[in-house]
Structures are given as structure tokens and as C-alpha cells.
Amino acid sequence: MAFPNPHPFRSIHSPLPSGSGGNPFDNQVRPIPINIVTHASQLPPEFLYPSPQRQLVVGFDCEGVDLCRHGTLCIMQLAFQNAIYLVDPVEGGRMLMNACKPALESAHVTKVIHDCKRDSEALFFQFGIKLHNVMDTQIAFNLIEEQEGRRRQTDDYISFVGLVEDPRYCGVPYQEKEGVRFLLKQDPKFWIYRPLSELMVRAAADDVRFLLYIYSKMMERLNERSLWYLSVRGTLHCRCFCVNDNDYADWPPLAPVPDSLKVGGNAPEEEVLSILDVPPGKMGLIVGKKGASILAIKASCTAEIHIGGDRGPADKVFVMGPKSEVRKAEIMLRGRIM
16 A cells, blocks of 8 residues: 655756766756655565666665764765655654565665665664675775776775765765765754654755766766676675674675676686774784774785774774785785784
8 A cells, every 4th residue: 555755856957868978967958856754665566576677776875973883874865866765763763664575675676776785784783684785986986087097096085075075986076075074063853853854855865866877977988897896895895893793694695706707817806894803902013003003004905905993883893895905915914903
């Protein structure tokens, strides 16, 4: 049985379809609705019931109060070509999120997101959802830079604002994001208040309305090798902070290396995630004064290294990348705490 949506539709300007060229947010582009979702019946059936016959790509993001395992996931945004849906677990509860679980775990629904790690952690620990099949635009950006011969600085990850403003992918100023960050500093519980204000609706929608256009631009540039890395690293980033006791045995497996990349003895090295337990009182030795120790380790290898920090887990270091580089990082990290 379908239920009427008690919330009005809002409108924003929609990105141009892939390949249309020009500014994706020109004022002449037709507006699309923003639908606030408190019941699963308000979501598109193709999202709720994933199918191999109907591959789906959606822009995806989450907002919350201290978004991590211990925080509160307050809004989950979904951007389609013809509408944006703000899924509200504060009002819709676990029943609503359970209805979204098949799509979020499905290989037939590609979730386009910028930096999935904490979103995945919140979904896993708060709702038992194993986020899968993401296209992480932060990972994609770095792969394109490497593919085209540009090297990034150690620990330099493109922000979402920086990506949106990059003329290769969007080229649109995004000053509104800074305004929301200021409000969040004033009131960290900003996202939990109900009813959703016009500002909250607009800010949440803005964080996904760019993603499908950016996705199309990035997919045009990524070669086959980079696409494999994108898939594997996206899977590892989804797992990253979702520490469990069975070594992720019940999570979807990593994508195998395509046969076409194995020819000529130049197959990509296996990529892994390693989690290092740090004894009590020893994390400071790894981080060092003003972060000097951890930055030196990161500069000495190509593995990604993340610490839990204030949002936790505070006693672990997460290392991802080619197996040989991860092992190198492990040796240096252990050397700091011996």
C-alpha cells in the first residue's frame, strides 16, 4: 500500500545529462523535485528492488551528528536523474533503513559518493548495512591524477568542495558549503532537528546534486586499470572502519583482476586492508609531535594510512594499498611502538 508524502516537494536545478556540455548548473536547466522520505513507499521501486536487468547509478551521501559508529545518522541523500530523495531515519526509523538495505548492499546499484569511510561505518554499526559497490569520487580523483602523470602530496585528499570547483569535473563555486560548516561548528546537532528547515533541505540536496554529473565526467577519463583499482579501493574503504571479528568474511569479496590486465606480466599487485592494534598509551608515538611521525611514514610508502582519531576506534591504525606497500608501512608503524 502506498502512503502519501506529508512533506512538500522542493525544487533545485538539475545537472545536465552526461555529454551535454556546458555549465551543469545553468539557471536555464529545468528544476527537479526534492522529496523528503519517511516511508519506503516514497522511494523508487528500482531502488528498493535491485535487479541485474536494471543497473542503477545514484548520487549518495549521509549527514549526521558525529557521523561514525557512535554518532547518529540523520539524513541519507539519494540523487537520481529526475529527483533527489532525502531519506530521514530520524522520522522513519530502522524500518525505513531496512528497506534501503538491499540497494545499499547491492552490486546492481552503484552509489556515487565522496569519501565513503565514515558513512559506511555509521551504516554498519547503526543499521547493520554493509555498504557495497561505491564509486568514490575522492579515490577516482587520485587515480585520474596518477593515470595522467600528476603526483599528489602526502596525505593530500581532494575535498568535495575542491572537486566541485575543479573545472574538469564541474567548475562551480560552492560557497554554501562553508556556511553549513560554520553552522555545524556553532551547533553540532544541526542535522537532528525536525522538521527539516529549508536550509537543511537545500544543504543536504546540494551535497548530492553534483555527483552524477561528476561521475559521468570521471568515467570518461578512467582507463581499465584505474577502474579496477577504483572498485577494489572502494570496497576496502567501505570496510575500513567497520572492524569485525571474522576478517570481513561476510562482506562482499574484492573484484578479481581482469584477464586483460594480466597480459605482459604487468598485472596489478593485490590490494589489502591491514588493521594494526596499538597498545594503550602508544598512539602518540605513531603520530609524533604535530603529526611528524605519521607523516614521515606516509611519505615513505604509497599505502594509505588512517587513524581512528576522536571518532575512533582510537586504538587502531588502518593501512590500505598494494600488499608490499602495506607490509612496508606495518614494519615502520610497529617500529614506532616497540
